[in-house]
Amino acid sequence: MRTTIILIIFIIILSINYSNQTDPPLGTSSVTFVFDVTGSMHDDLLQVIQGATHIYNATLRREYAIYDYILIPFADPDVGPILKTRDPNRFQRGLQDLIVQGGGDCPEMTITAIKLALEQSLPNSFIYVFTDARSKDYSLGDTVLKLIQEKQSQVVFVMTGDCGDQNHIGYQIFHKIAATSSGQVFTLHKQQVSEILNFVQHSIQTRKVNLLVIDKIKRNKQNYTLAVDSKLLEFTISVSGANPQVTLIDPSNKTLNQRSWFTRLLRLKEVYILNVKHPMIGEWKIQVISSSAHSIRITGLSRLTFRHGFSSNLITDLIRTHRQPIQGTLTYLTIEINSQDNIRNAEQIELIDLFGNVLINEKLQINLIHPTLYSTLRKFEPPVKSFFFYIRLSGIDSNGHRFQRLSSTALTSYIPLKPIVNVDSNSIEIKSNISYKIQCHIQSQLPYQVQWLKNGQLISISNYSTHITTVEYLIDQPTEINDEGLYICNVTSTSGYDIGEINVNILASPPFIQTIPSKSLFALIRSTISIDCLVQSTKDYKLNWKQELSSSILIEPSESRTRIFENGTLILINIQKSDDDSVFVCIANNEGGETQERITIYVQEIPYVYVYPQTIMYSNEWNITLTCVGTAGIPRPLLIWRQQNHTNPMELSSKIQVNNGILTIVMATKDDEGFYECIGTNIAGEDIKTAQLIYVEPPIVSTENSHILVSPGHDIDLKCNVIGEAYPDIRWFRGNEPVSSFLCTQKVSTL
Structure with a gap:
């Protein structure tokens, strides 16, 4: 057993391809080891540690789609710690850190460790369980079977003991897990080590497609047919049971012998494994004989694969389907071929139980929009939950040859749970007159109906498909009187109902x-x-x-x-x-x-204006300027000029000009005489100031005599007569010198 485990692990890890990627590439898998570390496994673990360096060196020479590897030790009652790494040195240290001890009672926590392995591994992974005891925690079997259907991973058991009772449920659960995952249970002895290595290597390579998975509960002799198509590069037959025998007859009706036509990977008392490379295309006949209950697995290496999904309606995308059908509900089965170029037509699907019996047979129709999709012609009722089944797809490949493929793991119908409803908060406050959407979040495995109730009154009803996980109700322009209260989101499907409650408090409108x-x-x-x-x-x-x-x-x-x-x-x-x-x-x-x-x-400030000069006397054709200044006022006053007793501002012309409060009269005449008003105005009020223009004619001056003779020492009167408006300013000059003293009477000046 010790050498067996070392060499099995050696071959498995050869398949690991190390890279620098941080996220697993699409289609890659994990290789996971579930190892019993009770005292009886001590010598085996030492052998594994000794061989770890050789395992690492071998991985450098191989390139397969294995992303990482995981080690999960288990005993009773402890499971773990889990080592999940891509670093071979870290893995080797993990092995060295393991301690084997204890093991007083035979059953161990095997199923718990397998559950962790499925959870930690990537989908479509390879899980190998090494133990010499049956399981103690077999009650977790249904959980593991559900995980296998979700992760589509294979579980293979390598056993060196069974606690002395292979009929115990703790041992039988291993066979059920293996049958559901297309794995097998192998019981080995030390002398069989060298012969099992090739099978472990092939089990990783040929996991791509399943061709036949059957468990027989009693001894018998059974004939099987295998459709070999042009896309199938090789196939491997593995029979586990007492005294197994396998006979191969090719499509030409020729019985094959090992030496010429196939490779015997393992021939033991309870295991027979053979491999056929580049098989002849056509229908092969395979005869299997065993003197006890036995399991048969045929796997192949091929590019032709398929995915599937169940749905209540015809669909165009597998995202909207379920991997398992719903018990008691009519369903379509949709198949997606990995490449349209691989096939000419997909004809039918069969649901086959673990013993090879056909439970359901349905014809397929192609989707005209998506030619890689095929759906059953009609709805059918799937097998009940207690029956596990594989999906077998049959059709014609692109070269006209019949092909068959099985689903990667067995499936079972499930009884859907009732919907689960959650709300973000059971009590919310929303503002009046502002529309608001209340929500409930729904998990439902079936289409469902949502009823919204307000204070017990139905206000809305709608139907939804399973992929809708959040539903809303719009409270439009809410008011305290009409919309406040308890809202209930009542979600119902055929599997039950659940409710979510939201107390809505309508806040008063803002002031x-x-x-x-x-x-x-x-x-x-x-x-x-x-x-x-x-x-x-x-x-x-x-x-x-x-x-x-x-x-x-x-x-x-x-x-x-x-x-x-x-x-x-x-x-x-x-x-x-x-x-x-x-x-x-x-x-x-x-x-x-x-x-x-x-x-x-x-x-605002009332304007105040100032006008200067306030009086001007002028004569004909003078140019006159009056200035108006706003010294106060908010806003700044508007300044306008007008003649007194006139309501309108002065009309501008070539003679009358106004600019920034300055009034200019060009070539003034007597008609321009009078009072002028400057008005400063704003929205606060106005102020008015007045200026006067007085027109005067130039005075006329005359003398009685322009020449007078006078004797020295005598007095003389010099008279000038002045004619003019108002009172002229009269002055006498002697030469250029003003005369300071003289007498003025009205219109007469005497010197």
Whole structure:
């Protein structure tokens, strides 16, 4: 037994291909060793440790689709620790760290260890169990059988003992696991070691397709047929039972002998394994004889494989199917061929039990949209849960030859569980008038119906397929009166029902706010203003005022210049120029949320204007300029000129020009005489200032005598007559020098 285990592991690990990939590539597998570490296995473990270096060196020369390898030690009651690695040095250290001890009672925790192996291994993996005892935890058998159907992995038992009772359920469960997974149970002796090595190697290579899996519960002589197609490169026959004999007859009706036509991998008292490479295409006859209950496995190496799925409706994608059928429910079976080029047609499927009996036979039809898919012509009722079965696919390959393939593991119908309903929270709060979707999350193995109830009243009903795992109900524009209460998501399928409950509390609407004045307020400088904030709310609320510095920054208003009253009124004292364009925000909060209303302050000041000169006397064709300046006013006043007693501004022309408050009259005449008003105006008010234009004619001056003779020392009067409007300014000059003293009477000046 010790040497047996070493060499078996040696051949298995030869198949491992190490790479730097971190994620398993699609289609790769694990090789997993489940090892009994009780005291009776001590010598065997020592042999494994001694051979570990040779195993590693051998792996470097082989390339197969094995991704990693796993070691799971077990005893009673302990299982583990699990070693899962791609590093051969780490694996070797793991072996060296194992300690074999104990083992007082014979049964061990084998099934628990196999369960862990299936869970840790990749799908379609190879699991080898090494033990010399039956299982103690056989009650976990159904769990392991379910995992085999999910993971589609093969379990092979290499045994050197059985605790003395092969009829015990703890031993028989090994055969059931092997039969379901297309594995076998081998009982070995030391002298048989060298002959089993080739089979272990071939068991990894030929796991790609199953051709025949049958268990016989009694001794018999049985003939079988095997359809060999052009895609089948080789096949291996393995018979485990007492005194097995195998006879091969090829399609030409020739009985084959070992020397010429096949390779005998193992010939023992209870095991017979042979391999045929490049077999003749056609129907082979195989005769198997055993003097006890026995198992027969025929596997092949081929590129022609298939996947399957069960569904209640015809589908176009295996994702929407189940690997196992539902007990008591009519179902379609859909087959997907791995490549359309491999076959000409898929004709039928058969469901075959573990003993080779055909339970169901159904014809297939091709899917016209997806030519790699074939479905049964009709629905059928699958076998009951107690029957395990393989799927056998028959058809014609691309070269016109008949082919047959079996599913990788046996299957059984399952009784679906009732739906399971979960909700994110049993109590939620949603805002009034804001639509909201409540959800329930559903796990169901069958199509199901969802009823939504509100306070016991049905409000919605819908049907869903199994791949829909979340359903929603829209509460549209909810109100406290109409939509608050207990919502129930009632999920029902033919297997039962479950409910999810959600208490929905409708929060009050956020407060409604109105400022008076609304949006904006014009305030005179140095005045005091008040702003009312009116709030409507069905629930208690809090109110506050803030001043806005930017769109995202709110600060408390100045305490020295503001007052906030309980009724929501804001008083702003002594308005300043710096308050112009300030934004104040009224904020109200209740359980439903927050509302803000903004109002902008625009500061105003009554204009003040100044006109200069205020009086101008002019004569004909003078150019006259009057200037008006706004010295105060917010906003900046608009300056216009008009003639007194006129309502409209002065009309501009080539003679009358106004620019920035400056009035220019070109070539003025007497008609331009009068009062002119400058009006400064803004939204706060206006200011008016007046200027006067007085028209005067130039004075006419005359003298009585232009030349007068006078004796020295005598007095003389020099008279000038002045004619002009108003009172002319009269001056006398002697030469260029002004005369300081003279007498003026009306229109007469005497010197």
